[in-house]
Amino acid sequence: MISHFLKLEWKQYFRSSHWQKGIALKIIMGFFVLIFLLSFLSMGFGGYFVLKKEFPDADPLQKVNSYLLFVIFGDLIFRYLMQKLPIMNIKPLLILPIKKSKLVHYVLGKSVFSTFNILGLFFYIPFSFVLIKEGYNTAGVLGWLLTMILIIQSINFLNFLINKNNKALIVIATILLSLIGLQKFGIFDVVGFGGLVFDFVYQNPVYSLIGVFVLVLLYQLNYKQLSTQVYLDGVVQTKVEEANTIDLSWANKLGDVAPFIKNDIRLIWRNKRTKTVFLMSFLFLFYGLFFFPQETYQKMPAMLMFASLFITGGFTLNYGQFIPAWDSAHYKMLMSQSFRYRKFLDSKWVLMFTMTTILYFLSFPYLYFGTDIFLMITVGAMFNIGFNSLFLLYAGSFNRKRIDLTKGGFGNTQGTSATQFLVIIPLMLFPMLLFWVFNKFVGYNSGFIAVGSVGVIGFLLRNYAMNFIEKKYIKDKYIMINAFGKEA
Amino acid sequence: MITIDTVSKKYGKVEVLNVSSIEIPTGQSFGLVGNNGAGKTTLFNILLDLIRPTTGAITNNNIIVNQSEDWKTFTGSFIDESFLIGYLTPEEYFEFIGDLRGMNTADVTKFLAQFDEFFNGEIVGKKKYLRDLSKGNQKKAGIIAAMMGDPKVVILDEPFANLDPTTQIRLKILIKELIKNKEVTVLISSHDLTHVTEVCERIVVLDKGNVVKDIQTSTETLKELESYFSV
Numbered sequence: 114m115i116s117h118f119l120k121l122e123w124k125q126y127f128r129s130s131h132w133q134k135g136i137a138l139k140i141i142m143g144f145f146v147l148i149f150l151l152s153f154l155s156m157g158f159g160g161y162f163v164l165k166k167e168f169p170d171a172d173p174l175q176k177v178n179s180y181l182l183f184v185i186f187g188d189l190i191f192r193y194l195m196q197k198l199p200i201m202n203i204k205p206l207l208i209l210p211i212k213k214s215k216l217v218h219y220v221l222g223k224s225v226f227s228t229f230n231i232l233g234l235f236f237y238i239p240f241s242f243v244l245i246k247e248g249y250n251t252a253g254v255l256g257w258l259l260t261m262i263l264i265i266q267s268i269n270f271l272n273f274l275i276n277k278n279n280k281a282l283i284v285i286a287t288i289l290l291s292l293i294g295l296q297k298f299g300i301f302d303v304v305g306f307g308g309l310v311f312d313f314v315y316q317n318p319v320y321s322l323i324g325v326f327v328l329v330l331l332y333q334l335n336y337k338q339l340s341t342q343v344y345l346d347g348v349v350q351t352k353v354e355e356a357n358t359i360d361l362s363w364a365n366k367l368g369d370v371a372p373f374i375k376n377d378i379r380l381i382w383r384n385k386r387t388k389t390v391f392l393m394s395f396l397f398l399f400y401g402l403f404f405f406p407q408e409t410y411q412k413m414p415a416m417l418m419f420a421s422l423f424i425t426g427g428f429t430l431n432y433g434q435f436i437p438a439w440d441s442a443h444y445k446m447l448m449s450q451s452f453r454y455r456k457f458l459d460s461k462w463v464l465m466f467t468m469t470t471i472l473y474f475l476s477f478p479y480l481y482f483g484t485d486i487f488l489m490i491t492v493g494a495m496f497n498i499g500f501n502s503l504f505l506l507y508a509g510s511f512n513r514k515r516i517d518l519t520k521g522g523f524g525n526t527q528g529t530s531a532t533q534f535l536v537i538i539p540l541m542l543f544p545m546l547l548f549w550v551f552n553k554f555v556g557y558n559s560g561f562i563a564v565g566s567v568g569v570i571g572f573l574l575r576n577y578a579m580n581f582i583e584k585k586y587i588k589d590k591y592i593m594i595n596a597f598g599k600e601a
Numbered sequence: 602m603i604t605i606d607t608v609s610k611k612y613g614k615v616e617v618l619n620v621s622s623i624e625i626p627t628g629q630s631f632g633l634v635g636n637n638g639a640g641k642t643t644l645f646n647i648l649l650d651l652i653r654p655t656t657g658a659i660t661n662n663n664i665i666v667n668q669s670e671d672w673k674t675f676t677g678s679f680i681d682e683s684f685l686i687g688y689l690t691p692e693e694y695f696e697f698i699g700d701l702r703g704m705n706t707a708d709v710t711k712f713l714a715q716f717d718e719f720f721n722g723e724i725v726g727k728k729k730y731l732r733d734l735s736k737g738n739q740k741k742a743g744i745i746a747a748m749m750g751d752p753k754v755v756i757l758d759e760p761f762a763n764l765d766p767t768t769q770i771r772l773k774i775l776i777k778e779l780i781k782n783k784e785v786t787v788l789i790s791s792h793d794l795t796h797v798t799e800v801c802e803r804i805v806v807l808d809k810g811n812v813v814k815d816i817q818t819s820t821e822t823l824k825e826l827e828s829y830f831s832v
Contacts, residue, residue, distance in 0.1 A: 372700035446684035451673035
């Protein structure tokens with residue numbers, strides 16, 4: 114029976130859309146995963162020595178221990194938001210002659226190996242390894258490591274228990290915040306206390322076995338809760354959300370593009386992935402904070418240009434690159450309706466224009482870093498509006514990948530193809546290069562003028578460019594209908 | 602109204618459709634019947650200029666469909682759920698289609714009021730997105746949207762599938778109402794021989810892309826079709 118399940122898992126994994134991607138994308142994604150794992154590993158191996166250097170008086174293990182309490186609560190909140198029990202997978206198995214208890218054990222057992230549980234080990238295991246190597250008590254370190262693993266697993270199962278419960282989240286968040294508060298205002302030494310607990314485990318590794326009891330208890334609770342609910346109207350049910358209808362009749366003033374604008378607003382707000390894109394674009398506003406305060410970048414104006422483009426371009430870049438794939442699910446219908454294609458494209462442009470403008474106004478606080486930086490953001494915004502938005506619309510006509518809007522938001526690469534990587538060159542590198550060349554060989558202000566004028570020229574030639582783009586979309590209509598019709 | 606002239610579609614070497622000639626006069630209710638893979642949906646897709654024919658052309662009211670888009674103003678269609686916009690509520694969807702078809706909000710409300718019985722209280726005012734409706738209710742919304750804006754041609758692919766019995770009967774009444782004045786041309790494909798013989802004056806049977814029967818509906822038609830398909 115287990116081997117059947119494992120086979121299913123294997124097929125599910127390798128036949129998932131993750132693997133049905135172009136080779137370029139696979140390589141790039143593999144690269145990111147590698148970087149991620151390597152950074153965890155290097156933290157594990159190097160953490161000891163870094164701590165030793167930074168805090169020569171303190172014991173690195175104690176230092177780590179003292180913050181573990183925060184890590185644990187943070188982990189719990191993170192999981193609450195991100196991790197769901199993969200119970201839906203068993204729906205097709207419910208009517209087969211398999212005992213329900215077995216299904217529940219399978220679902221719970223599977224969760225033990227979830228990425229959320231594995232990732233931490235990439236830090237804890239090498240860290241323990243270094244500790245032993247550095248002459249720490251082997252039994253103590255192993256006990257400590259076991260405790261960490263047990264805690265991770267307990268958090269895993271605790272999360273499933275509280276997952277359907279918003280009150281639980283508030284309680285945990287409150288505890289975390291009050292711990293931080295207690296520490297901050299010196300009322301109670303949380304860091305010290307947390308440290309003592311984990312130090313104690315290191316001194317007396319036998320006590321790590323307490324974690325086993327906690328884990329077994331949590332597993333039992335999960336098992337009990339699930340077993341009674343494995344029904345189509347129980348846990349094996351996708352939630353239907355109530356439609357939130359907001360009045361968008363104000364958009365009617367926009368004339369011909371109004372129906373599409375209204376549609377786009379709803380598209381963005383009612384689908385996880387587009388909503389993530391929308392909210393992320395506000396996070397991009399802070400991108401400059403990584404670059405502007407650092408002395409090293411002051412001598413590399415091209416990099417500052419890069420940051421400036423991102424500040425106002427978050428929405429245009431992330432939303433624009435998937436036009437018209439956002440509408441891929443109903444693209445056939447749109448193509449059988451009577452409207453000028455131009456209106457559809459215009460509405461996307463208006464959206465990018467509006468968002469860039471809003472983000473630009475929100476970037477005013479960057480004046481703090483001086484007028485030069487702000488000028489850079491200004492020409493960046495001009496470039497985003499004048500050039501990037503039009504260029505992305507054009508590049509969009511090469512999109513051949515369907516996007517299924519019902520799929521999740523964060524880290525979803527559906528619809529991504531080589532196009533998305535190729536467009537980055539003109540979008541980001543071109544203005545950087547332009548700025549760099551003029552700045553280097555002509556003089557400082559000319560860089561601003563060059564980038565800004567490309568934006569202005571693009572803006573002035575918009576009508577002409579749009580006609581050109583429209584023709585391209587109409588020409589590729591059948592190819593797009595065909596490509597968007599295929600399952601993602 | 603609609604002329605299909607030597608239309609064929611090939612994918613590689615496989616020919617999925619080959620229709621030499623079909624003439625559909627204005628006001629006719631035209632039924633398309635055939636087993637899976639007979640080419641019904643392909644024919645409708647070519648008619649809607651969603652795929653290009655390998656040879657031949659279809660004219661819709663003297664407009665060659667892949668040369669001008671003017672036929673779109675008087676042609677309403679519902680092929681499958683991909684014609685719906687999943688993240689809209691039915692009301693918003695009707696409003697959107699209405700906008701594209703030159704109806705204002707008042708027009709749309711008035712138009713929808715006629716279909717209260719057909720909707721059976723399951724479509725309007727339910728605070729649900731189209732993606733969360735059942736298959737049958739999605740179909741109801743799609744069929745009505747295809748009738749918005751006084752179309753002269755209405756194309757429905759498998760309209761009876763997934764509908765509950767009451768709605769199937771109501772849909773038949775609706776279609777009969779639509780063709781009563783002989784002004785609207787209706788094209789329907791179906792797997793249900795009873796329904797299609799009941800609402801269509803003319804039935805064409807497709808098999809592997811070819812027209813094998815072209816019948817003016819009479820009392821004998823159902824039997825004829827049943828004996829044809831029981832082989």
